[in-house]
Amino acid sequence: MNGLHEPTEYELRRQKKEEQREAQRKKLRSHKVKYWIVAALLIVGVAGLAALGLWFIAHRVVPEGPDDSVSYPIQGTEHIAEGSSHPPYNSNPPSSGWHYANPALVGFYDVSEKQPTDEQIIHDLEHGDIWIAYHTRIPEAARGDLKQFDSGKVIITPREANDTDIALVAWGRVDAFNLEGGVLDTQRIENFIKRYTNRGPERVGNDPHKDD
Template identity: 40%
Template sequence: MDKFVLWIVLGTVVLLGGLVWVSSQDPTKQPPVGQEIEILGREHIPRGSEHPAYNSNPPTSGWHDAEDAAEKIYDEPILDEQAIHSLEHGRVWVTYRPESVDEATRGEFESVIRPFLSKALLSPRPANDHAIAAVSWGRIQTWETWNDQTKTELKLFLERNRDRGPERVP
């Protein structure tokens, strides 16, 4: 009987330790990275409607389309207003100025983003102020060059900033 109780206690300790470890691996339990940007709201607007200027480039919140952008790798620019709706759902949007990025670098972006593709989108965006930008709801991080440090920082942004929008969508 004493061995039985010992096994129950030991099993409970292992189970609780495992649960603590699993919860510590949740990236949303870690602080987000990137520069914090003031939230402009969550208002849906008809496609093509005029609206005030956004407070970041690319935008991280604000007026947006009723339809979100699909999580995928795009060859063409997408509407900011659709991407913002995706950010509201907790997605991360990675953008780049097409003239600043060659095909090899774009391929490296894709290799970094693919493991996160259920929670991220990649698109060219000629209007970017910087060569490369990653945005999530209320956060932005930018880079001028692609190198090992950029790759590491982008991966961290994807890990820490996904699933942080005000609407939780699986």
């Protein structure tokens, strides 16, 4: 005899059960690994969203100070032919209503330049742009300070029809005020721009700039 023997039926059943237990243990280990991978991904995802949320909170545009602007009823969005008459506007400067089909080019306009009309600029307001209308009587230094707000969404023009030194205009809103001691309130202007840019009924990207 060579000392080898055929496994008995009991040993075969025992071996089969051991193989089944080992397969079950491997399956459990695989499930645990998958669980921890999913858990790790969820933790990373939540942490990423939290970090993104904190970034937006830290970088969000939050105007400082009070809002001194006045809301005016919208007078419509009707296009009219250039030079044609129309009913009076309900604010000075106008903040909505009858306007020309072609908007004005945004940017800073000095007193020596040809000025766009109110009817042109209302179309810019419709696009969500901001209009800074300054009276020609303000000091040259104040006019120079206005240039810092020159952007693709802001048009800055001299306007003798103003009731005040400065009028900040968005679609349906006006903040009009005089200079104190000839000094421009740049924070007030910045706050208005932050609050009301892209609030028009037609949101578009930056409008063409006069110096482009």
